[in-house]
Amino acid sequence: MRAMARKPLTKPRKHASQDRSRATVDALIEATARILVREGFDKASTNRIAEAAGVSVGSLYQYFPSKESLVVAVIARHQEELMQIARDALAEVASLPIPKAVRRLVAVAIEAHRVDPKLHRVLAEQLPRTGRLENIDVFNREFYTLFKRYLDAHRDELRNLDLDMAAYVCVTSIEALTHNAVLHRSEMLSEEVAGRLVDEATHLIVKYLQ
């Protein structure tokens, strides 16, 4: 009982401290993302990031052992957002037939790229430098796994094919078509062209699978 009585006393404190830590960490990740987007990788010095986050460089190094680890955290946060979208989308289309499902997935992929396209671009560009290429793969591979699961569940709608290969082809193509459209072909983002892009990408994948 005593112990339990104490908890309310200490927990808040720890919470406060934990919350503060959490807040600092968040502020740092947020500041990093902001600077990366607004000023580019080369301007993103640790001192600048700390300043933008409203903490000292010392504190930055309290929470992140290196600059790289900070960038990795930004990447992780961004990818987690994307993965959540992907998971939701896959869950949503789980029982839809392939044409409908693919169309929805393509649309979602474009939407996802639009969440924070500038950050996405910077990360796509700077990510290699962190030696975390694998990271991006972690992302791709999870999506790829989920998509393969979907295909497996809809095997009867498919022609006879190797699911691994098929998932690779589909995921890679969809990613490339939407990524390039958003990042390098902004003209493709007009309502109308984007619609046609969805049509065509869907067509590409559906014809391929069936």
Place this chain on the structure above:
Amino acid sequence: MRAMARKPLTKPRKHASQDRSRATVDALIEATARILVREGFDKASTNRIAEAAGVSVGSLYQYFPSKESLVVAVIARHQEELMQIARDALAEVASLPIPKAVRRLVAVAIEAHRVDPKLHRVLAEQLPRTGRLENIDVFNREFYTLFKRYLDAHRDELRNLDLDMAAYVCVTSIEALTHNAVLHRSEMLSEEVAGRLVDEATHLIVKYLQ
């Protein structure tokens, strides 16, 4: 006659000088590529590059106004190689029917990525940082234009579609499938899997176009 006899006397000199310049420039580009591949962008300091090229930093700056310009030269050289492969391939398949042509193009794309995959990878990663994203587009767009021309010439084999969009979809997909396979999925490069990748990619594109 005399005057002509003299020429050999002077010409070699100029040649010698020009050759020396040319050799220095080549050595620098070559050294840059080598270091980029072997040690990564961050280790590629101008002094290191000059040393690796067997010339002085001063000479480096005689021929290249900045470090970036050197990297750009490496990119340009690499892309010119790729473009040559692409041009040749398109010329070669010009009169082939779509299935054969696409299969050949996919195979060539893989080959092209294999010319110097490590360099390709580093450049793909660093290119954004040089502010020469347009460059890669220059490349992609030339290929895209050539491919559209091919499609136009084979319009009767196609379903009714917008050539611009079709070229975008095909070029982007082929590039992504081969690029990722070569750079991120080395397991796909076994003779057998590579063959299946060609099959699948070809299937993807052909079904899409027809």
Place this chain on the structure above:
Amino acid sequence: MRAMARKPLTKPRKHASQDRSRATVDALIEATARILVREGFDKASTNRIAEAAGVSVGSLYQYFPSKESLVVAVIARHQEELMQIARDALAEVASLPIPKAVRRLVAVAIEAHRVDPKLHRVLAEQLPRTGRLENIDVFNREFYTLFKRYLDAHRDELRNLDLDMAAYVCVTSIEALTHNAVLHRSEMLSEEVAGRLVDEATHLIVKYLQ
């Protein structure tokens, strides 16, 4: 009371930090002046200055954004010293009649040039290069303004003349005569010759004004 008792706890820290900063800044300015004097402008590299100041280059750039700004700080410090002498002198002679006042000002001008003649010389030589020519003018112009004010107050002792022009003529002449004597004619600094120089300069100015 408690809160007040705490202050001593925090204040020293801040003070310590502020003092350290201040000490670093002073050491840098001092080191710059010293090197400028002993080794000349061209030897005054930022690394050398930092070393001489007993701090790292990094610290130098923490407090001065560029080499030039350091030199400017040295100039400013020196000029402030001179201006203080000038202000004091003018205040001191404010109520003296022109002959006594001018004699005193000339003597003070020589004294001022003797405060740190080597530094004065290097700065006079290098100042133009810093793009701070205006600075020296700021100095001259403040003195010129103060002197004009003196003349104005003693208008009744003067012949009829344009105060602006008169101040220009007097200030420029006194400055040149003392500056050149101290910097280029060290032989003029023997007790006796210096005395005659004061006589003559005073004569020049007094006859001119009356």
Place this chain on the structure above:
Amino acid sequence: MRAMARKPLTKPRKHASQDRSRATVDALIEATARILVREGFDKASTNRIAEAAGVSVGSLYQYFPSKESLVVAVIARHQEELMQIARDALAEVASLPIPKAVRRLVAVAIEAHRVDPKLHRVLAEQLPRTGRLENIDVFNREFYTLFKRYLDAHRDELRNLDLDMAAYVCVTSIEALTHNAVLHRSEMLSEEVAGRLVDEATHLIVKYLQ
């Protein structure tokens, strides 16, 4: 006879060669002056100067052993021009009474500063850096000697004074008043103000001497 017969044959050649040398030297000095004026000391690299002179760096070093020697040559040429003006002026006023003579000398000093004020300014600023401060003194001292000679010749018009000291006072003051007016007080160069400056400077010197 033979030998003499040959001379006409060789001499022209030598002449040609000497003329060419002379022309190259002149072109280099001229180019240096031009770059110094237009782009400043820091932009005046030897390569740049050689290029501007239309010769190779190698040739530059054929005629000038160092960059400094080139700058010194520019200074020498400029000072010789000024000295010529000074000599002419002194000769011209030799028999004039002091007031007329001084007035003329002041006017000539202003004119002299206007010959190439920008060059004069750059040289005045950069000269110290060449370690040729003595040079400027060579100039001043020649003028000072000539002026002293004038004073000596007009001793009967003077009050009793030390000619060395008097020459120092006069030459220094005139130089400073005209130099500053031309270089730092361009507003003083309006026809009218310049006239008053001449009046005042003359007044200053004449009252001092008599």
Place this chain on the structure above:
DNA sequence: GATGAATGAGGATTCATTCAT
């Protein structure tokens, strides 16, 4: 824990000068 002053290796670039052709 937080702070921010201090560190110093390292990097891009310049330029006076040399020397092979």
Place this chain on the structure above:
DNA sequence: TATGAATGAATCCTCATTCAT
């Protein structure tokens, strides 16, 4: 003698990281 490619020491400055307070 002219050329201009080559040299490389030297310079200014940045930034990830540490540590005394």
